[in-house]
Amino acid sequence: MRSGSLASxxxxxxxxxxxxxRQHPIVxxxxxYNKDYKDPYDHKIDTYGDGIQPLPMxxxxxxxxxxxxxxxxxxQNPDLVRPPTTDHxxxxxxxxxxxxxxxxxxxNSWTRQTTVRELPTSVELAGVNMRLDEGVxxxxxxxxxAEWAYVLEGEVRITALDxxxxxxxxxxxxxxxxxxxxGHPHSLQGLSPYGSEFLLIFDSGGFSEDSxxxxxxxxxxxxxxxxxxxxxxxxxxxxxxxxxxxYMFQGSIPGPIKDxxxxxxxxxxxxxxxxxxxxxxxxxxxxxxxxxxxxxFEISKTVAAAxxxxxxxxxxxxxxxxxxxxxxxxxxxxxxxxVFAAEGNARTFDYMAGDVGIVPRNMGHFIExxxxxxxxxxxxxxxxxxxxxxxxxxxxxETPKRLVKDHLFQHDPExxxxxxxxxxxxxxxxxxxxxxxDEDEYxxxx
Numbered sequence: 311m312r313s314g315s316l317a318s319x320x321x322x323x324x325x326x327x328x329x330x331x332r333q334h335p336i337v338x339x340x341x342x343y344n345k346d347y348k349d350p351y352d353h354k355i356d357t358y359g360d361g362i363q364p365l366p367m368x369x370x371x372x373x374x375x376x377x378x379x380x381x382x383x384x385x386q387n388p389d390l391v392r393p394p395t396t397d398h399x400x401x402x403x404x405x406x407x408x409x410x411x412x413x414x415x416x417x418n419s420w421t422r423q424t425t426v427r428e429l430p431t432s433v434e435l436a437g438v439n440m441r442l443d444e445g446v447x448x449x450x451x452x453x454x455x456a457e458w459a460y461v462l463e464g465e466v467r468i469t470a471l472d473x474x475x476x477x478x479x480x481x482x483x484x485x486x487x488x489x490x491x492x493g494h495p496h497s498l499q500g501l502s503p504y505g506s507e508f509l510l511i512f513d514s515g516g517f518s519e520d521s522x523x524x525x526x527x528x529x530x531x532x533x534x535x536x537x538x539x540x541x542x543x544x545x546x547x548x549x550x551x552x553x554x555x556x557y558m559f560q561g562s563i564p565g566p567i568k569d570x571x572x573x574x575x576x577x578x579x580x581x582x583x584x585x586x587x588x589x590x591x592x593x594x595x596x597x598x599x600x601x602x603x604x605x606x607f608e609i610s611k612t613v614a615a616a617x618x619x620x621x622x623x624x625x626x627x628x629x630x631x632x633x634x635x636x637x638x639x640x641x642x643x644x645x646x647x648x649v650f651a652a653e654g655n656a657r658t659f660d661y662m663a664g665d666v667g668i669v670p671r672n673m674g675h676f677i678e679x680x681x682x683x684x685x686x687x688x689x690x691x692x693x694x695x696x697x698x699x700x701x702x703x704x705x706x707x708e709t710p711k712r713l714v715k716d717h718l719f720q721h722d723p724e725x726x727x728x729x730x731x732x733x734x735x736x737x738x739x740x741x742x743x744x745x746x747x748d749e750d751e752y753x754x755x756x
Contacts (some may be wrong), residue, residue, distance in 0.1 A: 596624025707736025
């Protein structure tokens with residue numbers, strides 16, 4: 311054998327014994343999911359919008375992933391894959407997607423729900439997402455719980471009866487609300503041309519849409535002789551009654567309300583509906599807020615809500631709610647929320663359209679629009695008669711300057727003075743516009 315061949319064999323043998331070299335699956339060095347990537351400020355990353363695959367690495371920590379993965383879920387929840395360095399401790403889950411809820415499919419309709427069974431932290435409120443096609447009826451029924459609703463798309467007709475025998479009929483469109491107090495009978499029907507989809511909120515996390523009191527179910531479990539006596543008609547007439555609940559079913563197409571009003575119609579003194587999106591919004595530097603509670607929707611005694619339009623890159627300021635848990639629902643866009651639970655515990659969650667979020671009362675949090683080019687629209691909902699929150703910004707500005715500086719910047723008076731000038735107006739900016747970055751910050755980040 312030639313000496314050159316022997317050298318080649320020796321080289322191959324040495325290579326076989328050497329430790330294998332494994333490359334991290336990073337597309338480019340500048341990826342925010344590179345072990346060498348430094349971000350001391352934990353900036354947001356819109357992995358879903360930017361098409362980036364998150365990995366549990368950065369700031370010199372972590373490594374890549376080798377096992378089975380759900381990459382779509384990872385892109386939807388980047389702050390679970392690589393949490394901010396400020397996250398700490400253990401916290402119950404505060405996020406659920408309606409996409410993970412079981413759907414009950416009926417005739418030209420469907421319904422799905424998020425309750426304490428799907429999301430254990432949803433203890434104060436439960437949510438139901440329902441779709442009724444044109445003419446489809448959610449049959450006459452009532453609940454132990456009060457029902458609040460927001461129309462997501464389309465048009466729907468509602469009917470209701472009050473405790474004095476007064477009746478109510480109204481047609482609602484996108485952005486409108488209704489509220490039925492506990493025990494008040496009502497119905498829903500999708501209108502032309504394509505029906506409606508809406509979010510129902512019930513003032514108990516243990517609610518189940520399957521446990522409502524339904525007209526056909528009641529009559530199917532009542533002797534025909536009793537029904538006959540009640541309506542003063544022969545019992546044989548009631549052989550045609552449904553044998554079980556109808557729940558949601560295709561009905562005839564309704565005409566104008568004026569043509570369908572019963573002969574003995576007595577208009578209710580109660581206003582069961584409200585045009586939320588027609589309210590004049592509170593304009594902030596980074597978006598718009600509309601608040602609806604018992605002060606402007608009097609009948610809504612157990613549910614208060616805020617509708618948020620958060621501009622690209624903007625954030626709902628740091629705040630907390632003293633009177634109720636927050637039950638939020640994302641209508642469009644993507645959000646990042648960090649929940650501070652005291653005792654050093656904090657955890658960050660990411661949300662997309664159709665997701666439900668929980669923030670227990672008094673826990674500090676913010677809502678950040680993850681996208682820099684798409685708006686974020688969502689609802690904040692509370693089991694309360696009034697909307698209440700505390701602004702961190704306002705708190706700082708209305709606290710004596712000396713006390714604020716001693717708390718936060720005791721050892722750096724110069725920075726303390728800059729902070730005080732920023733907050734001394736004490737004016738809460740509910741949704742803050744993106745802060746312009748100066749050249750020094752860009753240089754530091756690079």
